[in-house]
Structures are given as structure tokens and as C-alpha cells.
Amino acid sequence: MIRDPDTLAALLDNVARFVRERLVPHESEVEERDAIPESLVAEMKALGLFGLSIPEQYGGLGLTMEEEVRVAFELGRTSPAFRSLIGTNNGIGSQGIILDGTAEQKSRYLPRLASGELVASFALTEPGSGSDAASLSTTATRDGDDYLLNGTKRYITNAPEAGIFTVMARTDPNDRGARGISAFIVERGTPGLALGKADKKMGQRGAHTCDVIFEDCRVPSAQLIGGIEGVGFKTAMKVLDKGRLHIAAVCVGVADRMLSDALSYALERKQFGQPIAEFQLVQAMLADSKTEIYAARSMVLDAAGMRDDHRDVATEAACAKLFASEMCGRVADRAVQIHGGAGYVSDYAIERFYRDVRLFRIYEGTSQIQQLVIARNMIREARR
Ligand code: COS
Numbered sequence: 083m084i085r086d087p088d089t090l091a092a093l094l095d096n097v098a099r100f101v102r103e104r105l106v107p108h109e110s111e112v113e114e115r116d117a118i119p120e121s122l123v124a125e126m127k128a129l130g131l132f133g134l135s136i137p138e139q140y141g142g143l144g145l146t147m148e149e150e151v152r153v154a155f156e157l158g159r160t161s162p163a164f165r166s167l168i169g170t171n172n173g174i175g176s177q178g179i180i181l182d183g184t185a186e187q188k189s190r191y192l193p194r195l196a197s198g199e200l201v202a203s204f205a206l207t208e209p210g211s212g213s214d215a216a217s218l219s220t221t222a223t224r225d226g227d228d229y230l231l232n233g234t235k236r237y238i239t240n241a242p243e244a245g246i247f248t249v250m251a252r253t254d255p256n257d258r259g260a261r262g263i264s265a266f267i268v269e270r271g272t273p274g275l276a277l278g279k280a281d282k283k284m285g286q287r288g289a290h291t292c293d294v295i296f297e298d299c300r301v302p303s304a305q306l307i308g309g310i311e312g313v314g315f316k317t318a319m320k321v322l323d324k325g326r327l328h329i330a331a332v333c334v335g336v337a338d339r340m341l342s343d344a345l346s347y348a349l350e351r352k353q354f355g356q357p358i359a360e361f362q363l364v365q366a367m368l369a370d371s372k373t374e375i376y377a378a379r380s381m382v383l384d385a386a387g388m389r390d391d392h393r394d395v396a397t398e399a400a401c402a403k404l405f406a407s408e409m410c411g412r413v414a415d416r417a418v419q420i421h422g423g424a425g426y427v428s429d430y431a432i433e434r435f436y437r438d439v440r441l442f443r444i445y446e447g448t449s450q451i452q453q454l455v456i457a458r459n460m461i462r463e464a465r466r
Contacts, residue, residue, distance in 0.1 A: 136180065199245075329446050385402045
């Protein structure tokens with residue numbers, strides 16, 4: 083963990099400069115080619131971006147949650163596709179191993195995830211189970227010393243790039259709920275594991291998702307996370323608590339970028355003889371956006387600090403994700419409005435961002451799931 087303020091300031095500075103000088107100039111190319119240039123991936127590896135939240139003993143930077151969200155604020159200031167590539171190694175792809183894995187599982191996989199040699203994906207969602215994650219139907223049936231996995235996972239981020247998958251599957255066919263689910267680490271190339279064709283998405287070109295299909299995929303029992311059956315759903319929920327905070331931080335960063343683009347445009351663009359930034363109706367959109375970004379940023383930092391203090395942040399992470407992702411959508415909409423006709427054509431980055439940020443309200447739990455988590459926790463607390 084960095085903790086020392088000067089070291090953290092230097093890291094944030096480095097990331098901000100990398101985003102500004104290396105990533106922003108390649109945004110259009112990534113959009114057009116639907117791919118991040120290999121040279122940039124190599125630079126991201128060299129900067130340690132794949133191992134931000136992986137403990138130092140495994141070669142990562144071991145950032146605290148507060149430090150990680152501060153890095154995410156900076157990484158958010160460019161196309162979300164860049165963040166997405168390193169996102170699963172720092173978040174949902176690796177956290178199951180970090181939080182609940184055995185010592186052997188950690189030492190086998192974490193160093194290669196930290197360096198970026200290996201990309202990890204998180205395979206929870208299925209064709210028939212999205213928000214109702216506990217109803218998943220992929221099975222893992224014990225067969226001697228192995229498990230046989232059968233089922234299909236859908237919209238799996240970074241699956242085309244992944245070297246390992248954290249897979250939630252049902253080990254107890256008699257328990258149709260959360261307690262029948264276990265988590266496994268499945269390596270790419272395992273016979274019986276196949277990938278579907280890459281999804282055509284609304285935005286975030288350069289970030290890839292596809293189906294992951296298991297057909298009698300034989301996985302040794304040593305790949306069961308933590309070596310314990312029946313706790314895979316809890317592992318997934320703990321992973322998502324952290325993931326939601328990270329996504330909330332990215333929303334703050336992207337919103338900040340969209341607002342700064344809108345402000346530059348409003349200062350440049352003249353109508354009725356003056357820059358449109360002089361008009362109070364435009365100022366209202368700028369001011370509301372600034373205020374909401376500040377609110378979301380404060381929420382994210384507060385919740386991150388709570389997590390670093392080892393407090394349960396399921397509610398606060400959901401609040402932060404709900405508010406920050408909805409805020410990001412409103413800022414995107416206002417930023418397009420400020421750009422006027424120019425905001426609707428792809429000469430300006432805002433047209434791309436508007437499509438890219440739509441995903442934030444959906445993945446790692448929709449806004450409605452965040453509302454449900456928050457209200458349920460409130461009710462449970464009140465009844466105690
Ligand atoms: N941390 C630890 N444990 C948790 C937890 C958390 N944040 N949230 C739930 N659990 C535990 C519960 O304590 C419960 O354990 P017990 O059976 O021992 O009591 C178990 O997990 C089941 O929880 P719950 O009863 O709340 O499950 P439900 O199926 O009713 O609902 C929701 C769970 C809807 C919150 C969950 O399915 C969810 O988050 N869905 C959205 C999935 C998602 O985000 N998908 C995105 C895919 S990844 S990009």
C-alpha cells in the first residue's frame with residue numbers, strides 16, 4: 083500500500099499524464115478499429131495498471147480502495163475501453179481469488195494478473211440469469227477428483243482476451259438458490275471451454291465481450307476457489323461490492339472529462355454575438371453537472387475510506403454506483419446538449435462518450451438492483 087502522500091501524488095500524476103498524452107490521442111483509432119493498439123497495452127503493463135489492487139507480495143501495487151478510486155478518477159478521463167481492459171484484473175476477475183482463494187491459487191495466478199501477462203474475466207451472468215444472479219443454471223458436477231462444468235455465460239467482459247475465468251456454477255443441484263453455488267478458476271484452453279463470437283455493442287468499442295460456453299469442461303477440484311463449495315455466490319457479491327465502487331469512481335472521471343469538453347466547446351462556440359458559455363441556460367447545465375460530479379466524487383471517497391477501515395460497504399457501494407452512474411448519464415446528456423448539432427456527429431468525442439457511458443447504469447448491477455440492495459439493507463438494519 084502506498085499511503086505515503088508524495089508517492090501517491092507521483093502515481094496519480096503519472097497516470098494523468100499517460101491518459102492525456104498517450105490514451106486520449108488514440109481514442110478515435112480505438113473506436114474505429116475496435117481494438118487497443120498493442121503498444122499501448124505494453125505501456126499500461128509497464129505502468130503497473132493491471133495490478134493496481136493486487137497485493138504487493140504478488141507483484142501488484144497493493145493500492146488501498148481510496149488510492150484505487152483516485153487512480154480510477156484519472157483513468158476515467160478517456161475512453162472507458164482502456165479502463166475496461168485493466169478493469170477485470172483489478173476488479174471482478176481477480177478479487178474472488180484475492181478475497182477467498184487458497185494460498186496456492188493466489189501464488190499461481192496473482193503475479194501473472196498483476197503483470198498483465200494474464201487477463202482474468204468474471205463469469206456470473208447467463209442467458210437466463212442477469213439481475214437474479216442466484217438463479218444461475220451452469221452446473222459443476224463432481225466427477226472423481228474433478229468437476230464437470232456445463233452451461234453458458236453471457237456478456238463476459240474481456241473473455242476474448244482472458245487467460246482465466248472466475249466461474250460461478252451450481253455444485254448442489256438440490257439447492258436452487260445462492261447456497262448451491264461455488265466459484266471456480268478455469269483456465270483458457272481447458273477442453274470443453276469455448277468462446278462465442280464477439281458481441282456487437284452500442285459503445286465501448288475496443289472493450290470486448292462474448293459468451294463463454296462450457297461443455298463437459300473438466301476442471302480439477304484444486305480450482306474450486308478457497309476449496310469450499312457453496313460459498314461462490316457470497317464471493318461474487320463481495321467482489322461486486324468492490325467492483326461497484328470502482329465503477330462509481332470511473333463514472334466520476336468520465337463525467338469530469340465530458341464536462342470539461344462541454345465547457346471548452348461553450349467557451350469557443352459563439353451565438354448571438356457571444357460565447358454560449360455566457361448564456362445562463364447553458365451555465366445552468368454546466369453548474370448542475372459540476373455539482374453532481376462533486377457529490378459523486380465525495381460519495382466515492384467516503385465509501386472507499388469506509389472499506390479501507392474494514393467496514394461493510396454493501397449499501398454505500400450501491401449508493402455510490404447508483405448515484406454516480408445515473409449522474410454520468412445526465413452529464414453526458416447535458417454535454418451533448420451544450421454541443422448542439424456538433425454533439426450528435428462523431429467529429430466530437432461526446433458522441434462516443436454518450437454511447438459509452440450508457441453501460442455504467444447496467445453492468446455490475448443495474449440501477450434498479452442498486453436500489454433494491456440499498457432498500458433491503460435499510461429494512462434489515464431497521465428490523466435488527
Ligand atoms: N456480501 C457478502 N454476502 C452477501 C452480500 C454481500 N454484499 N450480498 C448478499 N450476500 C449473501 C447473503 O447474506 C446471503 O447469504 P445467506 O444465505 O448465508 O444468508 C446470500 O448472499 C444470498 O443473498 P440474497 O438472499 O440477498 O440473494 P438474492 O438472490 O435475494 O439477491 C442480489 C441478491 C439481487 C442483490 C444479487 O443477485 C445481485 O447483486 N444481482 C445483480 C447481479 C449483478 O450485479 N450482475 C452483474 C454481473 S457482473 S458485470
